[in-house]
Amino acid sequence: MRIGIVGYGNIGRGVESAVTAAPDMELAAVFTRRDPASVSTATGVPVLAFDAIAEMKDDIDVLIICGGSATDLPWMTPQLAGMCNVIDSFDTHARIPEHYANVDAAAKASGKIGIISCGWDPGYFSLARIYADAALPDGDSYTFWGRGVSQGHSDAIRRIDGVADARQYTVPVQEAVDKVRNNEHPVFTTREMHLRECYVVAEDGADRDAIEQAIKTMPNYFDEYDTTVTFVTQEELNRDHSGLPHGGSVIRSGCTGNDKEFNNTIEFKLDLDSNPFFTGSILTAAARAAYRMNAEGQSGARAMFDIPPAYLSTHDRDELLAHML
Amino acid sequence: MRIGIVGYGNIGRGVESAVTAAPDMELAAVFTRRDPASVSTATGVPVLAFDAIAEMKDDIDVLIICGGSATDLPWMTPQLAGMCNVIDSFDTHARIPEHYANVDAAAKASGKIGIISCGWDPGYFSLARIYADAALPDGDSYTFWGRGVSQGHSDAIRRIDGVADARQYTVPVQEAVDKVRNNEHPVFTTREMHLRECYVVAEDGADRDAIEQAIKTMPNYFDEYDTTVTFVTQEELNRDHSGLPHGGSVIRSGCTGNDKEFNNTIEFKLDLDSNPFFTGSILTAAARAAYRMNAEGQSGARAMFDIPPAYLSTHDRDELLAHML
Numbered sequence: 192m193r194i195g196i197v198g199y200g201n202i203g204r205g206v207e208s209a210v211t212a213a214p215d216m217e218l219a220a221v222f223t224r225r226d227p228a229s230v231s232t233a234t235g236v237p238v239l240a241f242d243a244i245a246e247m248k249d250d251i252d253v254l255i256i257c258g259g260s261a262t263d264l265p266w267m268t269p270q271l272a273g274m275c276n277v278i279d280s281f282d283t284h285a286r287i288p289e290h291y292a293n294v295d296a297a298a299k300a301s302g303k304i305g306i307i308s309c310g311w312d313p314g315y316f317s318l319a320r321i322y323a324d325a326a327l328p329d330g331d332s333y334t335f336w337g338r339g340v341s342q343g344h345s346d347a348i349r350r351i352d353g354v355a356d357a358r359q360y361t362v363p364v365q366e367a368v369d370k371v372r373n374n375e376h377p378v379f380t381t382r383e384m385h386l387r388e389c390y391v392v393a394e395d396g397a398d399r400d401a402i403e404q405a406i407k408t409m410p411n412y413f414d415e416y417d418t419t420v421t422f423v424t425q426e427e428l429n430r431d432h433s434g435l436p437h438g439g440s441v442i443r444s445g446c447t448g449n450d451k452e453f454n455n456t457i458e459f460k461l462d463l464d465s466n467p468f469f470t471g472s473i474l475t476a477a478a479r480a481a482y483r484m485n486a487e488g489q490s491g492a493r494a495m496f497d498i499p500p501a502y503l504s505t506h507d508r509d510e511l512l513a514h515m516l
Numbered sequence: 517m518r519i520g521i522v523g524y525g526n527i528g529r530g531v532e533s534a535v536t537a538a539p540d541m542e543l544a545a546v547f548t549r550r551d552p553a554s555v556s557t558a559t560g561v562p563v564l565a566f567d568a569i570a571e572m573k574d575d576i577d578v579l580i581i582c583g584g585s586a587t588d589l590p591w592m593t594p595q596l597a598g599m600c601n602v603i604d605s606f607d608t609h610a611r612i613p614e615h616y617a618n619v620d621a622a623a624k625a626s627g628k629i630g631i632i633s634c635g636w637d638p639g640y641f642s643l644a645r646i647y648a649d650a651a652l653p654d655g656d657s658y659t660f661w662g663r664g665v666s667q668g669h670s671d672a673i674r675r676i677d678g679v680a681d682a683r684q685y686t687v688p689v690q691e692a693v694d695k696v697r698n699n700e701h702p703v704f705t706t707r708e709m710h711l712r713e714c715y716v717v718a719e720d721g722a723d724r725d726a727i728e729q730a731i732k733t734m735p736n737y738f739d740e741y742d743t744t745v746t747f748v749t750q751e752e753l754n755r756d757h758s759g760l761p762h763g764g765s766v767i768r769s770g771c772t773g774n775d776k777e778f779n780n781t782i783e784f785k786l787d788l789d790s791n792p793f794f795t796g797s798i799l800t801a802a803a804r805a806a807y808r809m810n811a812e813g814q815s816g817a818r819a820m821f822d823i824p825p826a827y828l829s830t831h832d833r834d835e836l837l838a839h840m841l
Binding site for chain 2: 205315317326462472
């Protein structure tokens with residue numbers, strides 16, 4: 192299986208690591224919209240211009256597209272699905288149906304497979320929600336994120352006047368998690384589920400009180416949360432907050448059928464040292480599935496809930512039956 | 517979707533509850549090898565003799581077979597797969613490949629689908645192992661069971677001279693779970709992972725020390741575990757230990773690719789008030805998948821890792837894309 196990576200940011204690096212370790216894959220090239228000469232990869236795999244994809248499409252079995260959901264993936268995934276099997280991690284939940292339809296049209300026309308929204312949320316967390324709902328149809332599902340770095344929130348803080356650098360952690364409220372686990376079926380406000388912890392480097396002479404107020408009152412990002420702001424030096428930020436850990440839980444509690452006597456909880460929990468490397472690893476497993484589905488003659492868009500789990504695995508059927516079932 | 521239940525024990529009752537609550541299913545009949553007149557169902561659904569299945573096969577879309585893995589399912593699932601789509605919860609791990617082959621041959625001949633080993637282990641725990649392995653290929657997976665009632669171990673205690681009744685709980689060792697969650701990649705002995713708690717009703721005048729010794733030294737069942745034995749009255753056993761709770765965790769910790777820097781853990785955890793009702797609910801969701809796969813023209817044996825998750829769900833594609841992905 193020859194894999195191409197489109198876009199070489201943090202997720203692209205994660206895919207490179209996962210593809211290199213996969214026994215059934217070969218990394219063919221990284222494609223970039225930057226000057227290819229300016230990009231150097233961890234493995235030394237060739238870096239080519241984005242426009243070279245069209246010429247190389249017959250030498251690539253699956254393209255893993257590591258672009259941003261806001262402006263890259265909406266046009267890039269459909270365009271590339273017109274040439275190759277593709278995978279993306281599109282995560283703008285509200286626009287998923289539209290993105291799916293666009294990828295579906297392009298992939299059906301080319302006879303290829305396009306799997307969208309692979310990663311952990313959307314992705315493995317979506318699967319956890321669907322499996323839990325199927326087993327406990329009469330119940331409530333909750334998704335907690337963190338403790339982990341939100342890059343969008345960190346970026347929002349950096350845009351405030353007087354801020355030199357910042358890192359924001361999303362933190363689930365432990366009491367909220369406990370209530371869900373205890374089958375209390377709580378109804379939460381936004382504030383009751385997650386906290387936001389901010390580590391901020393102020394520019395020399397900046398007004399720290401003003402920065403703190405600007406963060407805590409920022410609409411959508413922080414105003415509905417209990418937010419803490421801690422000022423640190425750039426050295427402290429680099430030393431203590433340079434990683435991109437993340438994780439969280441999908442928890443569903445409920446009943447199995449028409450019998451209300453029995454409470455059950457299902458929890459799927461992730462604790463990740465590197466959010467982008469984990470996302471890259473799931474994208475890589477999904478690439479395996481895309482290759483297999485297309486080899487069977489399937490085409491069109493797919494989501495992770497369309498993939499038989501065995502298609503993600505490096506283990507063959509006999510091994511799955513004998514050792515993993 | 518017209519569902520038939522074969523066998524009306526605890527799991528059969530769980531399936532009855534789940535099918536009755538499902539918006540897309542109708543419970544057609546319960547089939548039993550006992551005298552049908554001696555079986556009364558919770559919902560009043562008709563109870564028919566096992567041999568009536570052959571006559572009714574065209575009125576049933578999926579048969580959910582709720583028999584025992586030791587002596588029932590090895591012949592029953594292949595025989596019934598020769599007439600109908602079937603689901604079972606075959607859980608003798610060592611004999612799964614052989615059972616799969618037998619069901620596959622019968623289901624291919626009849627043009628039906630037979631999904632084996634549905635439940636939570638094998639079943640949802642198997643899926644957790646496969647998904648976790650696909651995302652963290654360089655790691656170690658651990659399965660902890662409990663705290664929950666093991667019916668096999670409870671039965672083994674009841675066969676000891678002087679024992680009137682008994683209930684055995686399998687309990688994971690918390691320190692072991694913590695070590696796995698902390699990415700320590702431990703190598704455990706059997707004793708280090710699980711404890712066994714036994715609640716025993718002794719017959720009048722029975723030698724309690726002898727009973728305790730017989731339990732703790734019983735080969736395979738207890739000799740490799742730290743086991744506690746507590747004598748209780750029949751009233752106490754009935755009052756405090758009449759349920760069939762169970763649960764457990766599949767935990768995998770490891771790395772995503774060729775980069776050894778990042779540790780990650782994935783945990784899938786169940787906490788169930790009723791083991792048989794939860795198993796019955798998963799069997800019911802699998803019946804939905806069997807019906808859909810067969811309606812597409814598929815036939816033969818399948819395991820849960822062959823089922824696209826969406827096929828288990830009552831929600832349609834648009835709803836899954838818009839709200840659950």
